[in-house]
Amino acid sequence: MSEREMARVDGTTWDVVVIGGGTAGLSAALNLARVRRSVLVIDAGEPRNAPAEEVGVHGLLGREGISPLELLRLGREEVASYGGRVVAGRVSRIERRDDGFGVITQDAREVREVRARRLLVATGLVDELPDVPGLSERWGRDVHHCVYCHGWEVRDTKIGVLGSFHQALMFRQMSDDVTLFPNGGPELTDQQWEQLAGLGVAVVDGPVTGLRIDDRDRLAGVLLGSGAVVPVHHLVVAPYFAARAGFLDGLDLPLRDHPRGVGKQLAVDAGGFTGVAGIWAAGNVSDLLAGVPAAAAAGVGAAAAINMDLLTADAERAAALRTPPQHTPPSAASDPFDAFAPAMEAEVSRRILGTRVHGLDSPTAEL
Incomplete structure (x- = not known):
């Protein structure tokens, strides 16, 4: 700052x-x-x-x-x-x-x-992205993670999915050409294999070691440890x-x-x-x-x-600021000249005025 x-x-x-x-x-x-x-x-x-x-x-x-x-x-x-x-x-x-x-x-x-x-x-x-060389440099360009954020933009292209069965299902909505690279991720269940096969999603085993970029600075493929390159235009990852x-x-x-x-x-x-x-x-x-x-x-x-x-x-x-202070009536032991508390004022008036309250003679008033 x-x-x-x-x-x-x-x-x-x-x-x-x-x-x-x-x-x-x-x-x-x-x-x-x-x-x-x-x-x-x-x-x-x-x-x-x-x-x-x-x-x-x-x-x-x-x-x-x-x-x-x-x-x-x-x-x-x-x-x-x-x-x-x-x-x-x-x-x-x-x-x-x-x-x-x-x-x-x-x-x-x-x-x-x-x-x-x-x-x-x-x-x-x-x-925090998977540890694949070159991946972070393509992040947000042709490496994505969210079908709702970028699925429409990558529709009908060659899409690779790195290690996520669920993302493979989601991006299959956007393209007929989807390849899943398990890349050492969780083992697929028999049911998942059947679902991928039914949807036409290819599965390519082996470690992913890098990306292939073309001379137009666009993603062209996924490089495997075997040296093979699988063509993809966009890669989906799970950070x-x-x-x-x-x-x-x-x-x-x-x-x-x-x-x-x-x-x-x-x-x-x-x-x-x-x-x-x-x-x-x-x-x-x-x-x-x-x-x-x-x-x-x-x-x-x-x-x-x-x-x-x-x-x-x-x-x-x-x-709290509006709460009036609480006045405590003076006790017998208190100083008779201690402030002008209401109780003290009332007692002084009674003794001096007697029945002449407010200047009126009141024969019924108590002494």
């Missing part, structure tokens, strides 16, 4: 600090800013879908095919239009404070801290999804295995609450398989939950 940017936000206690400026984080910040919450987004500038710049974002109603970086640019502008702040920075750790949290950022030169009443973690995940949550150490936010065994994620309820007071999470850090539309929806839901939590806290604080 630049010194100039930090100078504008340091020393302020924000209603909400959002860590991560992707789809989930920006969606939450937008909705919080619209209900007049002070909200700061700290973003490290490493969007997961940046490699898919040429492919685009899909399945997002009204923005079909938009560049992922353009989508985030528009989101930052929308947050700013309602008074929210988005700054560049990398959060290194979170610490509890009496009034909430200290969010510590660190760069090569210095450490800075901003204060927050509530936190939203929206840092996403890292795709291990690792939530970006290392900076949360010490806050009792354990990572849990995803039910499908594809990685680890933060556990949250339907509103994104982590179970730890003051901390919510949304997007891929708490839902590894969420696409852009689902991540945006999770951000909106978390924003509503956070705002309600703040509303409740603010209302309780306001009520």
